[in-house]
Amino acid sequence: MTDIPVPGKAVRGSRSGAPIMALFDLLGRRWAMGVVWTLSEEGPCTFRALQEACESISPAVLNARLKELRAAGFVTQGDGGYCVTPLGQEGYEALLPLSKVSKVWATHIEQSVSDTTD
Amino acid sequence: MTDIPVPGKAVRGSRSGAPIMALFDLLGRRWAMGVVWTLSEEGPCTFRALQEACESISPAVLNARLKELRAAGFVTQGDGGYCVTPLGQEGYEALLPLSKVSKVWATHIEQSVSDTTD
DNA sequence: TCCATTGCTATTAAAATAATAGCATGCTAT
């Protein structure tokens, strides 16, 4: 497994270790944001429930992401299964604005498609 | 190169094509968020200036991310070099809350380090 | 005891990324 990024230390893609770059390293891995998002929206999940909610994540990758997110303090494993920590909840809330952007983007794409289609 | 994710179509990691998942696909690639971030903060950049501002990105990956982000409408290439589009600016602004999270995370980590060190 | 659920690990193949070198183009100063 890859090292888990830690703010203040050099991380993949940034020698400075600027916290934001470390976070981009953590969340810029396949499925990382999707897992935080899904886990926050679904609430506590078993491994398999989370896997299904994610539609198409392989168990190896899910397990890798969960380990990283747990080590980073964004996710924890309790009696109800996996769930986000308060830090993970903050992370989820910080991702919320992206939802609006994604919708703007979607209409944006539709327009450029119709530009070339019509 | 991998396909560029498009909201509404199945993307890597999501059959639904929910816009947010398509965006996670786009931005969840190595350096994607860092490029948007850096380009927004630095303003228009030449390829090489952007490469240096990113500290340690390889030209092949930078080029791949720029192509994807241009195709997605987040980045454009003008006279002053590469720069973010209005959509890219929205994306950047949507990432801003992550900065605070990264700082909370950084202090969080310091504490857990001192927990085991002291 | 038999079976289902859960939480993974193992394996193999494909894809993405890193690291590095270097090329083609368009200046610009000599």
Next chain:
DNA sequence: ATAGCATGCTATTATTTTAATAGCAATGGA
């Protein structure tokens, strides 16, 4: 004109990550 120099990449090879799939060990009923 030509010899740099900057820019925007591409090429190549090695390494890492991810995908896809199978399956195992532990747990808890029925």
